[in-house]
Amino acid sequence: MLDFLTRRTLGSLATLIVVVVAVFFATRLSGNAMDYMLPPGIDTETKAAMVKHFGLDQPLWLQFWRYVTGLFSGDVGISLFERRSVVAIYAERLPNTVMLFSYALVLSVALGVPLGIAAALNRRNPLGSAIMAVAFVGYATPNFVLAIVMILIFSFNLHWLPSSGDATPLHFLMPSVVLAAPMLAEIVRFTRNALLDVLSQDYLRTARAKGLPEWLVIVKHALRNAAIPVVTIIGLQVAGMVARCVLVEAVFATKGIGDLVVFATMQRDYPVLQFGVILIAALVVVVSLVVDLLYAAIDPRVKVTA
Amino acid sequence: MTDLAAPLPGLAPAPNTSNKTRNGRRGQGTLAMLWRKANWLMRLYIGLFVLILLVALFAPLLAPYDPNAQTLLARLRPPVGFDRAMPAHPLGTDQLGRDMLSRTLYGLQLTMLIALVGSLISMVLGTALGVIAGYVRGPLGALIMALVDIQIAVPFTLIALLVIAIFGNSLPVLITVIGIAGWEAYARVVRAQVLTVSRMPFVEATIAAGATHSRILLKHILPNIVSPIIVMWTMTFSALILLESSMSFLGLGVQPPTATLGSMVGLGRDYLASNPWIAVVPSLAIMFVSLLVLLIGDWLRDALDVKLK
Numbered sequence: 001m002l003d004f005l006t007r008r009t010l011g012s013l014a015t016l017i018v019v020v021v022a023v024f025f026a027t028r029l030s031g032n033a034m035d036y037m038l039p040p041g042i043d044t045e046t047k048a049a050m051v052k053h054f055g056l057d058q059p060l061w062l063q064f065w066r067y068v069t070g071l072f073s074g075d076v077g078i079s080l081f082e083r084r085s086v087v088a089i090y091a092e093r094l095p096n097t098v099m100l101f102s103y104a105l106v107l108s109v110a111l112g113v114p115l116g117i118a119a120a121l122n123r124r125n126p127l128g129s130a131i132m133a134v135a136f137v138g139y140a141t142p143n144f145v146l147a148i149v150m151i152l153i154f155s156f157n158l159h160w161l162p163s164s165g166d167a168t169p170l171h172f173l174m175p176s177v178v179l180a181a182p183m184l185a186e187i188v189r190f191t192r193n194a195l196l197d198v199l200s201q202d203y204l205r206t207a208r209a210k211g212l213p214e215w216l217v218i219v220k221h222a223l224r225n226a227a228i229p230v231v232t233i234i235g236l237q238v239a240g241m242v243a244r245c246v247l248v249e250a251v252f253a254t255k256g257i258g259d260l261v262v263f264a265t266m267q268r269d270y271p272v273l274q275f276g277v278i279l280i281a282a283l284v285v286v287v288s289l290v291v292d293l294l295y296a297a298i299d300p301r302v303k304v305t306a
Numbered sequence: 307m308t309d310l311a312a313p314l315p316g317l318a319p320a321p322n323t324s325n326k327t328r329n330g331r332r333g334q335g336t337l338a339m340l341w342r343k344a345n346w347l348m349r350l351y352i353g354l355f356v357l358i359l360l361v362a363l364f365a366p367l368l369a370p371y372d373p374n375a376q377t378l379l380a381r382l383r384p385p386v387g388f389d390r391a392m393p394a395h396p397l398g399t400d401q402l403g404r405d406m407l408s409r410t411l412y413g414l415q416l417t418m419l420i421a422l423v424g425s426l427i428s429m430v431l432g433t434a435l436g437v438i439a440g441y442v443r444g445p446l447g448a449l450i451m452a453l454v455d456i457q458i459a460v461p462f463t464l465i466a467l468l469v470i471a472i473f474g475n476s477l478p479v480l481i482t483v484i485g486i487a488g489w490e491a492y493a494r495v496v497r498a499q500v501l502t503v504s505r506m507p508f509v510e511a512t513i514a515a516g517a518t519h520s521r522i523l524l525k526h527i528l529p530n531i532v533s534p535i536i537v538m539w540t541m542t543f544s545a546l547i548l549l550e551s552s553m554s555f556l557g558l559g560v561q562p563p564t565a566t567l568g569s570m571v572g573l574g575r576d577y578l579a580s581n582p583w584i585a586v587v588p589s590l591a592i593m594f595v596s597l598l599v600l601l602i603g604d605w606l607r608d609a610l611d612v613k614l615k
Contacts, residue, residue, distance in 0.1 A: 014452070015459045026468055140597045142548045144555050144571060145589040148578065152586070156579050163578075243461030247552055251575075261464075262556055265471045273471055281460045288459065 004296060012289045019281045024067055027270045028060065071278070077271035081264075086275050090257060096166050097245055097256035103176035104241060108184040109234065115184075116191025116230075117218070123196065131188065138185035143244055147178045147251040164253035175252040179244055183237040190233040194226035201225075235291030239284045343609050348602070355598050358414070365415040369408035370394075374563045377403035382581050400584045401577055410591055413565035417592075420481055420566070421546040427485030428546075429539055432492025439493060440500030441523065450493060457490040466549070470558050480550065480559050487549055488542035495538055499531040533610040540603030544596045551592050567592045 051057050055066065070076050076086045115131055122128035138146075154174065155163035162171050198204065199222055207217045246258035253259065257276060264272035344352065361368060381403040386396050397406035439447035457465070466483045473479045503509060504527060512522055551568030553559035555575075560566045562573065567588040574585030 011455065012459070015456050018456050019460060023468065026472055136600075137597070140544075140600050141593055142551055142589075142596065144552060144568075145593055148571060148575065148585050148589055151578060152582050156582070239459075239461065243463045246463050246467070247556065250556055261467060262558070265467045265558060268471055270471070273468065277464045277468055280464055284461055285459050 005293065008289060008292055012285050015285055016282060020068070020071065020278055023274045023277050024064055027274050028063075076275045079264075079269055079272045081267045081269040081272070086271050089260065089272065090275065090279065093255055093257045093260050096254055097249070097258060100172055100175055100179060100249070100254060100256060101241065101245060103172055104179035104183070105238070107176055108180040108187055108237075111180075112184045112187030113191050113230065116188040117195060117223070119188060119192040120195035120199065121218070123192075128192075132192070135185040135188040138181045139189075141181070143178055143181070143247050144251050146181055147174070147248065150174050150178065166254045166256075171252075171254070175248050175254055178251070179241060179248045182244070183234075183241055186233055186237055187230065191226065191230050194229040195222055198222045198225045232291075232295060235288065235295065238287050238291070242280055242284050242287070340606075340609055344605070348605050351598055351601050351605075355602060358595060358598070359418070361411065362415040362418040365411040369405075369411045371405040371408040373408045373412040373565050374404065377405075379403065382577070384581070385583050385587070388583075397587050398583050400574070401581070406583065406587050409565040409570060410567070410587055413567045413570050413588060414591060414595070416560065416564065416566045417547060417550055417568065418595075420477075420484060420550045420560075421543055423481050424484030424546050424550070425488065425539060425543045427481070428488035428542060429492055429535065431485065432489035433496050433535060435489065436493040436496025437500055437523065437527075440497035441504060441519075441527070447497075451497070454490040454493050462487055462549075463552075466553060467558070470553070475558050475561060477560060477564075480553065483553070484546050484549055487546060488538075491542065492535065492538055495534050496531060499534055500527055503527050503530045537603065537607045537610060540599060540606055544599035544603065547592065547596050547599070 048057075055063065058066075067076075074087055078084060079086055079089055082089060115135075119128045119131040119135075122131075151163045151174070154161040161174055162168075163174075165171050204217060204221055207221045208214075212220075245256065246261055248254070249256045249258035250262045257279065261273060261276040261280070263269075264276060341349070377399065380392060380395065380399050382401055383390060383392050383395055383399045383403075385391060385398040385406070386393060388398075391398065395405050395407065397410060399405055400409070435450045439450040466487070469483050470479060504522075509522060509526055512526055517526075550559060550566065551571070554566045554568030555572040557569075557572055560569055562569065570588035571585050571592070574581075574583075574588070577584050
């Protein structure tokens with residue numbers, strides 16, 4: 001057990017180190033960021049001053065040292081575009097992303113598990129098939145297509161919801177639904193299949209034979225055992241959901257870190273982009289590590305295969 | 307990209323009991339066997355997919371107009387069946403009076419081409435690295451598997467954004483990005499398969515008979531791992547269509563005026579309130595293609611009896 005913990009933690013640490021190093025050198029690959037930033041035809045003196053201002057004239061190893069120590073002291077430079085501290089920009093944007101993310105997570109679990117149960121219990125009639133068909137379409141529909149369709153219906157035809165922005169909680173409704181859709185579909189599928197696996201077990205027959213009402217059989221005996229694979233898929237999907245935030249925020253103009261990262265890519269705002277990549281990668285790595293460790297704690301069989 | 311290998315259990319057809327494809331003769335025989343196994347619905351899906359491939363291939367012949375030709379007098383016309391529609395433009399025109407049908411056909415062609423080339427790159431790259439990791443093993447194999455772990459851990463969207471920020475957004479960059487998107491899934495599956503197959507008695511027998519490494523790999527191991535590779539390919543293909551569309555939608559993929567389905571949706575977004583068809587037509591096309599590929603891939607996994615674990 002301890003061995004598994006150490007190995008898994010060291011692996012995550014190594015991944016983060018590789019990300020930090022790779023991001024630094026990748027952003028230097030394309031030459032001087034100032035070439036893109038400044039208007040063409042600017043005099044060389046001004047340009048040299050700008051390069052010096054952003055510390056781009058120093059040797060690469062010194063830049064790398066400043067970058068690494070900066071990561072630990074919370075000084076990751078200033079945005080080339082906004083001329084403000086990168087950390088301040090992210091601090092401003094983070095609450096929106098966290099909100100969007102939490103809504104989507106709650107939504108997909110709160111809807112996905114009951115729908116999955118309903119699909120399993122109705123597997124032989126149209127209700128079950130209908131739920132699974134909707135789940136499949138939800139899984140296969142690209143995020144931005146779903147977003148476009150929802151904006152068309154709820155913003156422009158029914159005028160119920162705002163199409164973009166983040167001013168009120170209502171603005172978060174559509175982005176959360178779009179972000180939740182693929183995960184919701186996965187949870188429905190996994191809940192259904194896990195429950196179907198459990199439903200054919202002997203101990204359920206025993207539970208019924210001793211006269212338990214059906215709902216108690218499902219809740220107390222079946223669901224508890226079906227929970228393990230469902231927890232796993234939630235853990236796996238959380239990482240993907242962080243990545244999907246990027247697209248969803250860009251579509252709905254939610255001012256979060258995903259939208260910021262896309263904008264930084266277009267503007268070649270390297271300090272913002274490199275910190276964004278490191279921040280999101282770190283979030284994903286930590287979340288998957290925590291899920292893995294929790295999972296190993298719940299189910300002792302995991303460490304054998306991991 | 308962890309989704310790629312995820313099974314779609316809810317819709318799985320009845321499990322297939324025959325295991326002939328594993329060791330049976332390939333080529334014509336396998337294709338005919340698969341066709342016999344397909345029910346009418348799956349045959350319909352396959353037929354539709356072949357139709358889409360043909361349409362994409364012959365887009366220049368089928369498209370009534372040049373996709374980038376602007377007719378400013380016929381701007382923002384809706385598809386046939388709505389007010390102000392023009393029969394000459396069955397799917398309507400966009401804000402510059404470009405024919406939506408022609409753009410959708412060309413966009414479909416480019417989207418399919420990018421996904422196809424990208425998925426072939428990731429297949430070749432991933433399979434080669436997976437074979438090295440599984441057959442040669444040693445420190446090189448360990449390094450490859452470490453890279454696989456890292457790519458799984460870091461959301462691919464971020465890698466794509468970083469590459470595009472560095473190399474700019476052009477078609478070759480986009481294809482490269484898409485090519486490196488799926489390799490880690492292949493490498494993982496292929497390595498596991500190679501490890502299993504190379505421990506089988508018939509491989510040991512060939513080694514004992516003095517076969518060279520290339521003969522063992524090409525003649526004995528590769529034919530036995532073709533099924534999972536094909537199934538992985540269908541799964542990456544639909545994921546790559548979505549990746550290309552998302553990138554182009556964000557304006558980080560193919561540059562205007564060139565049409566891909568994703569970039570058309572992205573441009574149509576600005577006209578959503580007044581002229582929704584500009585975004586809806588290509589959206590439907592993307593959804594249709596990706597659903598079809600997913601359904602076929604799902605069925606293929608069961609029909610070829612492949613376990614992607």
